[in-house]
Amino acid sequence: MNEQALFVVQRISAAMLAPMVLVHLALILIAVEGGLSAEEILSRTRDNVGWALFYGVFVVSAAAHAPIGIRNILREWTRLGWKAIDGLAMVVCATLLVLGMSAVIAVF
Amino acid sequence: METAKSLRVRVWRGGESGYWAEYAVAARDNQTVLDVVTEIQRRHEPSLAYRFACRVGVCGSCAMTVNGQPRWTCRTHVRKVVHDGQLTIEPLRNLPRIKDLVCDLEPFIDTWQRAGAIFQGRSDRNDPPQKVDPESISRKQADAALQCINCGVCYSACDVVYWNRRYLGPAALNRVWTLLNDERHSEHQGTFNKAFSRDGCSSCHSHGNCARFCPVELSPASSIAGLKKMAFRGYKARLAHE
Ligand code: HEM
Ligand code: SF4
Ligand code: SF4
Ligand code: FES
Numbered sequence: 583m584n585e586q587a588l589f590v591v592q593r594i595s596a597a598m599l600a601p602m603v604l605v606h607l608a609l610i611l612i613a614v615e616g617g618l619s620a621e622e623i624l625s626r627t628r629d630n631v632g633w634a635l636f637y638g639v640f641v642v643s644a645a646a647h648a649p650i651g652i653r654n655i656l657r658e659w660t661r662l663g664w665k666a667i668d669g670l671a672m673v674v675c676a677t678l679l680v681l682g683m684s685a686v687i688a689v690f
Numbered sequence: 691m692e693t694a695k696s697l698r699v700r701v702w703r704g705g706e707s708g709y710w711a712e713y714a715v716a717a718r719d720n721q722t723v724l725d726v727v728t729e730i731q732r733r734h735e736p737s738l739a740y741r742f743a744c745r746v747g748v749c750g751s752c753a754m755t756v757n758g759q760p761r762w763t764c765r766t767h768v769r770k771v772v773h774d775g776q777l778t779i780e781p782l783r784n785l786p787r788i789k790d791l792v793c794d795l796e797p798f799i800d801t802w803q804r805a806g807a808i809f810q811g812r813s814d815r816n817d818p819p820q821k822v823d824p825e826s827i828s829r830k831q832a833d834a835a836l837q838c839i840n841c842g843v844c845y846s847a848c849d850v851v852y853w854n855r856r857y858l859g860p861a862a863l864n865r866v867w868t869l870l871n872d873e874r875h876s877e878h879q880g881t882f883n884k885a886f887s888r889d890g891c892s893s894c895h896s897h898g899n900c901a902r903f904c905p906v907e908l909s910p911a912s913s914i915a916g917l918k919k920m921a922f923r924g925y926k927a928r929l930a931h932e
């Protein structure tokens with residue numbers, strides 16, 4: 583992807599993350615209401631396709647947004663060349679995808 | 691007996707490595723920072739190197755760092771920047787130091803080339819002058835960004851340039867914005883692609899130091915924001931033959 587495409591992807595994913603973070607925070611508050619044991623939480627998340635989709639999209643957005651942002655930080659704060667920076671960004675992306683998706687699957 | 695008021699002026703001597711020299715210069719009612727530097731060179735230190743030409747804010751050659759901030763010294767009154775009778779004067783930040791107050795502008799000038807900020811016309815001397823509608827949106831946008839004197843103040847003020855010397859920086863990208871709004875320019879797509887390549891527009895954090903310090907009150911930050919919007923719309927040159 584060229585810089586223009588990366589820039590656009592980062593801003594679109596930011597625009598998606600903003601409301602999703604709010605929904606996520608609201609959900610945390612609501613979730614506490616009905617008790618906080620793992621069993622109680624899982625009983626509400628299991629087989630709920632809507633929430634699985636919501637968090638799936640959340641994870642993908644974050645996994646696109648953060649690595650693109652980290653490229654600029656690495657460029658400014660290290661002496662790494664673009665190849666190394668892009669490689670590290672891919673690692674961050676993969677890590678976020680794996681960790682995030684396994685969490686989504688675990689509660690589904 | 692009351693002594694005449696004087697300024698304590700610390701001036702950078704040397705290149706990348708060097709030392710601070712201190713001078714006492716008479717304080718006057720109407721005095722620019724460039725006047726102070728000139729007085730030091732004439733009365734105290736004939737070997738002091740510094741740059742200026744027009745002395746009226748047109749040529750852009752007199753920019754220095756004054757009390758930590760980039761200024762065009764010929765139009766900066768001492769009373770506006772002095773702290774407790776002290777002035778500290780050094781070369782512009784973000785550029786290699788050559789001698790005393792003179793820095794090497796080459797990396798700054800290079801950014802124009804790298805950003806594709808070079809006008810390329812589509813007609814020659816035999817063609818009639820191209821008509822440009824002064825009321826068109828693009829012309830107004832170009833006009834608002836046009837009066838750059840290439841002083842390097844914004845380049846020196848930009849923290850992203852400080853962190854990443856490959857970043858094209860505010861002045862060149864501001865110039866790109868004027869070209870992309872100029873219908874007489876023939877290389878819109880090429881210019882845009884260069885300006886939006888690595889270490890280009892997308893490196894800018896929009897924090898606006900460039901606009902805050904630009905002595906002619908341009909806003910490179912707004913110009914770069916305009917370029918970023920163009921990326922969003924999937925920039926395609928507006929002209930049919932490109
Ligand atoms: C509320 C949701 C979010 C919004 C609206 C948002 C917005 C933005 C914007 C506009 C930028 C560009 C800043 C610049 O170029 O100066 C940015 C950069 C960045 N974002 Fe986010 N972001 C959000 C959430 C996140 C999350 C959840 C992460 C981490 C997982 C993240 C990581 C980053 C990183 C690493 C950068 C680069 C920092 C920089 O360029 O200065 N963001 N974000
Ligand atoms: S707005 Fe962009 S170009 Fe201007 S000083 Fe900040 S980072 Fe540099
Ligand atoms: S944009 Fe302003 S600060 Fe930057 S070089 Fe031009 S005149 Fe100087
Ligand atoms: S000497 Fe020309 S702008 Fe200051």
